[in-house]
Each structure stands twice: as C-alpha cells, then as structure tokens.
Amino acid sequence: MAVEKMVGVPVRFGARxxxxxxxxxxxxxxxxxAYVAVWPKEGVLPDLAGDAAAGVPEDLAGVVLADLMHHTCFVCAARFEAICFEAAIPVLGRNLARHRVVSGCPACGGDFGRTRIGGLALSQLP
Ligand SMILES: [Zn+2]
Structure with missing residues (x-):
C-alpha cells in the first residue's frame, strides 16, 4: 500500500x-x-483493521469520498480544517444524501454565502 500518498485525517474528526x-x-x-472516506452518522462502522480488500460491499454503505482542506472565514478570519465533498469524485452514487452538511462559520455565525465555510465536518484551528 502506498501509505505515503494517503491523506492524514486528524483524529479529532472521529472514527467516521x-x-x-x-x-x-x-x-x-x-x-x-488520496481522499477521506466518510461514513454516515447513523449506522455501525465496519472493522477495517484487517485487509480492506477482504471487506464486504456493505462496509461502504453510505460512504462518500471527500478532501481535507483548509479554509479561512471571509468575515471573521477564523481558520478551519474542513472535510469537503465538492472536489471528490462521486464514485459511490447518491450516498451524499445520507450525510449532514455543515454550512456557515461556527465562529462568527455567518452564513456560507458570506463566509465560504462549510463541509461534511469542520474543526477550528488555533
Ligand atoms: Zn467567521
């Protein structure tokens, strides 16, 4: 496996x-x-500790591929790591409908249109 090409997903985002x-x-x-695989909030996470190729298709139910990006709020300049789906290839059908999208800046309360902050998950940076 080409581990050096993998995206490092910060643990604070959680096991999903x-x-x-x-x-x-x-x-x-x-x-x-290199993407971030995101499982839906509901449901049980599969045990992927072993060989991923040996997994069953049900393990990927609802999964979308996303990118880990850095964004700065256009209003308050708060910085975030964001799990964004816009640039990902929609290889897994309509799974995005099973995910909640965070829209707007949690730091200043501004909407996405003004802040350009959004994604499947956000983590504010210091
Ligand atoms: Zn803001």
Missing part, C-alpha cells in the same frame, strides 16, 4: 473519517486519488 486511496487499475496513467 478515514484515509482512502482511490486507484484506477484499468487506467495506469491516472494518478492515485
């Missing part, structure tokens, strides 16, 4: 957020995609 590497074996010239 795990590093994932999307490969394209039929397209050898395409680079691997």
């Amino acid at each position: 957020f795990r590093p994932a590497l999307l490969r394209f074996p039929q397209r050898p010239t395409w680079p691997d995609g």
Whole structure:
C-alpha cells in the first residue's frame, strides 16, 4: 500500500473519517486519488483493521469520498480544517444524501454565502 500518498485525517474528526486511496487499475496513467472516506452518522462502522480488500460491499454503505482542506472565514478570519465533498469524485452514487452538511462559520455565525465555510465536518484551528 502506498501509505505515503494517503491523506492524514486528524483524529479529532472521529472514527467516521478515514484515509482512502482511490486507484484506477484499468487506467495506469491516472494518478492515485488520496481522499477521506466518510461514513454516515447513523449506522455501525465496519472493522477495517484487517485487509480492506477482504471487506464486504456493505462496509461502504453510505460512504462518500471527500478532501481535507483548509479554509479561512471571509468575515471573521477564523481558520478551519474542513472535510469537503465538492472536489471528490462521486464514485459511490447518491450516498451524499445520507450525510449532514455543515454550512456557515461556527465562529462568527455567518452564513456560507458570506463566509465560504462549510463541509461534511469542520474543526477550528488555533
Ligand atoms: Zn467567521
């Protein structure tokens, strides 16, 4: 496994957020995609401690692939790590409908339109 290409997902986001590497074996010239796999809030998290390839498809029920990004609020300049789905490839169908989206800045209360802060999860940086 190409661990060096994996996204480091901060533990504070919780067990629902795990590093994932999307490969394209039929397209050898395409680079691997490093993402954050996000499980829905409801339901039971699968035990992925062993070989991921041995997992069953049900383990991925509701999972979406997202990116870990840094955003700064346009209103109050608070900084956040955000789990964002906009740039991820929608490989897993309509799973996004099973996720709650955080919209707006928790620091100043401004809406997304003014702050540009949002995502599947936010963690404010010092
Ligand atoms: Zn703000």
